[in-house]
Amino acid sequence: MPKITFIEHNGTEHQVDADVGLSVMRAAIDNLVPGIDADCGGECSCATCHVYVDPAWMDKVGKPEDREESMLDLNPEREENSRLSCQIPVTDELDGLKVTVPEFQM
Amino acid sequence: MSEAAEIDPRILDFEPDPYKLPLEKVDPAQPGLFFQGAEGPYFERLRKEDPVHLTPDNEEFGRYWSVTRYEDIKYVDMHHEIFSSEGGITIADQDEDFTLPMFIAMDPPKHDEQRKVVAPVAGPRNLAALEPTIRESVIEILDGLPIGETFNWVDRVSIELTTRMLAILFDFPWEERRKLTRWSDVATAGPESGIIESEDQRRAELLECLEYFSELWKERASRKEVGHDLVSMMAHSASTKDMLSRPMEYLGNLVLLIVGGNDTTRNSLSAGVLALNQNPDQYDKLRQNPDLIPNMVSEIIRWQTPLAHMRRVALQDTVLGGKQIKKGEKVVMWYLSGNRDPDAFDDPDAFVIDRPNARKHMSFGFGIHRCMGNRVGEMQLRIAWEEILKRFEKVEVVGEPVRNISAFVHGFTELPVRLIAK
Numbered sequence: 001m002p003k004i005t006f007i008e009h010n011g012t013e014h015q016v017d018a019d020v021g022l023s024v025m026r027a028a029i030d031n032l033v034p035g036i037d038a039d040c041g042g043e044c045s046c047a048t049c050h051v052y053v054d055p056a057w058m059d060k061v062g063k064p065e066d067r068e069e070s071m072l073d074l075n076p077e078r079e080e081n082s083r084l085s086c087q088i089p090v091t092d093e094l095d096g097l098k099v100t101v102p103e104f105q106m
Numbered sequence: 107m108s109e110a111a112e113i114d115p116r117i118l119d120f121e122p123d124p125y126k127l128p129l130e131k132v133d134p135a136q137p138g139l140f141f142q143g144a145e146g147p148y149f150e151r152l153r154k155e156d157p158v159h160l161t162p163d164n165e166e167f168g169r170y171w172s173v174t175r176y177e178d179i180k181y182v183d184m185h186h187e188i189f190s191s192e193g194g195i196t197i198a199d200q201d202e203d204f205t206l207p208m209f210i211a212m213d214p215p216k217h218d219e220q221r222k223v224v225a226p227v228a229g230p231r232n233l234a235a236l237e238p239t240i241r242e243s244v245i246e247i248l249d250g251l252p253i254g255e256t257f258n259w260v261d262r263v264s265i266e267l268t269t270r271m272l273a274i275l276f277d278f279p280w281e282e283r284r285k286l287t288r289w290s291d292v293a294t295a296g297p298e299s300g301i302i303e304s305e306d307q308r309r310a311e312l313l314e315c316l317e318y319f320s321e322l323w324k325e326r327a328s329r330k331e332v333g334h335d336l337v338s339m340m341a342h343s344a345s346t347k348d349m350l351s352r353p354m355e356y357l358g359n360l361v362l363l364i365v366g367g368n369d370t371t372r373n374s375l376s377a378g379v380l381a382l383n384q385n386p387d388q389y390d391k392l393r394q395n396p397d398l399i400p401n402m403v404s405e406i407i408r409w410q411t412p413l414a415h416m417r418r419v420a421l422q423d424t425v426l427g428g429k430q431i432k433k434g435e436k437v438v439m440w441y442l443s444g445n446r447d448p449d450a451f452d453d454p455d456a457f458v459i460d461r462p463n464a465r466k467h468m469s470f471g472f473g474i475h476r477c478m479g480n481r482v483g484e485m486q487l488r489i490a491w492e493e494i495l496k497r498f499e500k501v502e503v504v505g506e507p508v509r510n511i512s513a514f515v516h517g518f519t520e521l522p523v524r525l526i527a528k
Contacts (some may be wrong), residue, residue, distance in 0.1 A: 039465050047182045067184075070474050073218055076229035092242035104230040104481060 002095035004056070006033045006051075009103040018090040025049040025086035026101065035101035042086040047071040048105040049085040050078075054098035061088055075106045116142065116466045117298045117511060124148045133161045134172055134513070135197050136441065137298050138208040140414065141511040147456070149174050149443035158427035166296075167197045170417070170436040171429070174443040176450035176468065178427050182418060182439050183472040186213060189418035189437055190474060197417050197438050200295065204309050206358030210475055211367075221478065223343040224363065227275055227336050228479040236274075240486055241291045243270045244463060244493045251525060256504055261523040263490075264375040271486060272367045276455035277335035278322070289315040290368040299511045316357040323350050336363055370412045370482040373517025376507075378402070380521060381457040383503040390460050396495050402459035403487040408467030409457050411442035414516040416471060442516060444468045 001017040008014070018027035028036040028049070029057055035046035044067050045051055053061050058081055068087045074077045085099065117138030122146050124132050134148040138496065152159050164170060173179050176270045184288040194200045195211050209220035226232060247266050251257070261297065265287055271282035292311045295301035302308050325332055326351075327341040340346040340359070349356045382389040392398055418437045431437060445467050446454040458464075470477035477483070492503060505522035 037465060037469075039470075040180070041466065043180070043184065043472075045286070069213065070218070070446050072313060074221065074225065074474060074478075076222070076226040077231070083281065101119065102230065105231055106481065 002090055002092055002097070004094065005096075006032075006035075007098065007100045008035055009012060017093055018094075020090050020092060021032045022090055023086045024039055024051070024088040024090060024094075025084070026096070027061045027090060028085060028101075033101070034061050035103075035105070036085065037105045038086060040086075044071060044084060044087055045067050047075060047084060050075060050105055051083055051085045051099040052102065054100070055081055056100075057097050058093070067071060077102060077106070100106070113141070113300060113511065114298050121188075122147075129156055130160075131217045132156075132159065133164055133165050135161065135164050135170065135254045137166075137296055137513050138399065140513055140516060141509050142508055145414075145442070146446070149440060149446065151521050152479055153443060153447060158431075160429070168199070168436070170197060170450070171431060172350075172443075173426065173437060174447075175427070176444040176447040178491050179439040179444040180440065180472050181247055182426065182437060183468075183475070186474055190421045191217070191416075191418060192409070193419065195416050195418075195475075196294075197415060197436065198514070201305060201309075204305075204312075205354065206312075206361055207355045208358035208362040209354075211358075214474065216460050217474065219345040220359065222358075223346045224336055224339055225478055227334070227339065229481045230481075232334070233481055233485060235519075236261075236482065239274060239487070240271065241489050241493070243274075244486075244489050248319060248497055253525050253527045256522050256524050259379055259501070259523045260372070260518050261520075262375050264372040264518075264521075267375065267486060267490060268368050268372045271482070272364060275336055275363075275367065275482075276322075277326075277333060277337065285315075285318070286364055289361070290364045293365055294369065294501045294512065294515050296512055311478075312357060312361070316353055317482060319356070319360055320350060320353070323356070339521065365480055366477070367437040367482070369515045369517060370408055370477075370479075371486050373412040373510075373515070374403075374406050374410050374483070374487055376489065376518045376521050377412070378406040378491065379501050379523060380385050380407055380503060380507055380518075381406060382501075385457045388457055389500070390463060392491075393495065396492065398459050399488055399491045399495075400484075401461070401464055402491065403484050404464035404467060405457065405459050405461050406487065407469045407484075408445045408451070408461075408464055410516065411445050411467075411469050412516055413469070414442040415440045415513075416475070436528055441468045441471070497528060498525050502526055 003009045004018045014033045016031035017024035023039050039048045068084050120136050139145045152174040160170045162169050192213050209217050269283050269287045272286050291301050322337050323341050326338040332342045415438050419437050420431045422433050448454050470480045502524045504524045507518050508520035510517050
C-alpha cells in the first residue's frame with residue numbers, strides 16, 4: 001500500500017497507508033488525520049479538504065481540473081501547490097507523497 | 107406579542123396538513139407556513155412523493171420548481187453552468203426598478219472576481235485575530251443580562267452579538283451599529299413581514315444605507331494606510347475600486363455582506379437555545395461534556411437552516427429527478443428540506459448534539475457560492491456557547507417563540523427566556 005504523510009499546521013506528521021483507487025482525502029479521514037473536514041463527502045463542492053502538496057510531488061500529483069480550480073479559487077489562502085485532496089486518487093506512483101494541511105479549512 | 111398582533115390574517119390561510127391537498131397544490135413557498143413553524147410536513151410529503159415539484163402559480167412568487175432531496179439540491183448547487191444565480195438568489199424576483207447586483211447573484215467570472223476581494227475578511231488569517239474580539243463581545247453581552255427575569259433572547263443576545271461582529275468587520279461607527287440590523291431586516295423583508303409598509307419604504311431605507319456607506323467609502327479611500335475592514339478592502343482593490351460609480355452594485359454587495367453576516371448567525375444563536383430546551387437530554391449531555399460544542403454548532407446550523415432556500419434559474423432545458431425543467435424557469439433549492447432528508451441524516455428531525463455527520467449539513471450551500479463567512483459564523487456560535495455554559499445553569503425558554511414571516515429567512519423575532527445562574 002502506498003504511504004502518504006500528512007503534516008499538520010503545527011508540524012505534527014501522520015504517515016498513513018492509503019488504498020489505491022480511493023482519494024487522498026479518504027486516506028486522511030479513514031486514519032483520523034486532523035484538519036481535513038471534507039464536509040461534502042468528496043465531491044469537489046465544499047473545498048474543506050484543502051492541502052498543500054509538497055512541491056517535489058506536484059508533477060506526479062498534477063494540476064487541478066476546472067471544477068476543482070473554481071473551488072480552490074474561492075480560498076484566499078490558496079497557493080500554487082494547493083489541491084483538494086478528494087480530487088487526488090491514490091496510485092502506486094504516489095507512494096511517499098507528502099502534503100501539508102492548512103490551519104483552517106474554509 | 108407585538109408583531110403577532112399586527113400580522114395580516116391572510117398569511118395564515120393555508121392548509122396545515124399537506125396530505126389533505128392534491129399533490130399539485132402542495133406549495134411550500136408560503137411565508138405563513140414558516141411563521142407557524144408548520145413547513146415540516148410539506149417538505150416531508152414532497153421528498154417522498156414528488157422530490158422535484160412544480161408549483162405553476164404561487165400567488166406571490168409565480169411559477170417555480172421545488173427541489174427537496176439532499177442529493178438533488180447538491181447537484182443543482184454544484185452545476186452553476188446549468189443553474190444560474192444571475193439576477194437573484196431568493197424565490198422573490200428582484201424589484202425591476204431597484205435591482206441590486208451582488209456577487210452571490212452573479213455567475214463566473216464576475217462572481218469570482220468580486221468575491222475574492224472580500225473573502226479574506228472571513229479567511230484563516232483574520233479568523234485567528236477575530237477570536238479574542240468575539241469573545242470580548244460575548245462576555246460583555248452575557249455579563250449584562252439579568253438573572254431570573256424574562257427577556258427577549260433574540261434582541262439582547264442574538265442580534266446584539268451578530269451586529270457587533272458586523273460593525274467590527276465594516277469598522278462601522280459603533281454607537282450607530284443597530285442601523286446595520288435595521289438594514290438587514292429591511293433588505294430581506296417581504297410585503298407580509300410587518301417590517302416595512304411598502305416597497306417605497308424599502309427603497310428609501312436602503313438608499314439611506316447607500317448614502318451612509320458612500321461616506322464611509324470616501325473616508326476609507328482617502329486614508330493612506332489601507333484598513334482591514336470590508337469597505338477599505340473594496341475601496342482599494344483593483345476589481346472593485348470603481349464600484350462607487352456603480353452605486354447599486356455597491357449597495358447590492360453591502361446588503362449581501364450585511365444579511366450574510368446577520369440573519370444567519372443570529373437565528374442559529376436563537377435556535378440553539380430553543381433546541382436545547384426542547385431536548386433536555388441534549389442539554390444535559392452538553393453540560394456534562396462541553397467538548398461537544400463544535401459538533402453541536404454544526405447540528406444547530408443543520409437543525410435550524412437559517413436560510414431556508416436559495417434559488418437558481420435554468421440556463422438551458424434540463425432534466426432533474428426525471429422532471430423536464432425548461433430554460434428560464436426558477437429552481438428553488440430548499441436547504442431546509444435537504445437538511446431533514448432521511449437519506450442523508452438518520453432520524454433527521456431529531457436534534458442530536460453529537461450527531462456524527464452533522465457537518466454534512468447543506469446550510470452553507472455547496473459549490474462556488476458556498477457561504478464565505480461560514481467559519482466566522484461557527485466561531486461566534488462556539489464562543490457564545492462556551493461562555494454561556496460557564497455562566498448559566500440554564501437558558502430557559504419561558505414562552506412561545508415568534509418566527510419570521512418569511513420563506514427565506516428562517517428564524518425568530520422573539521424568544522422569551524429566563525436565566526438560571528450556576
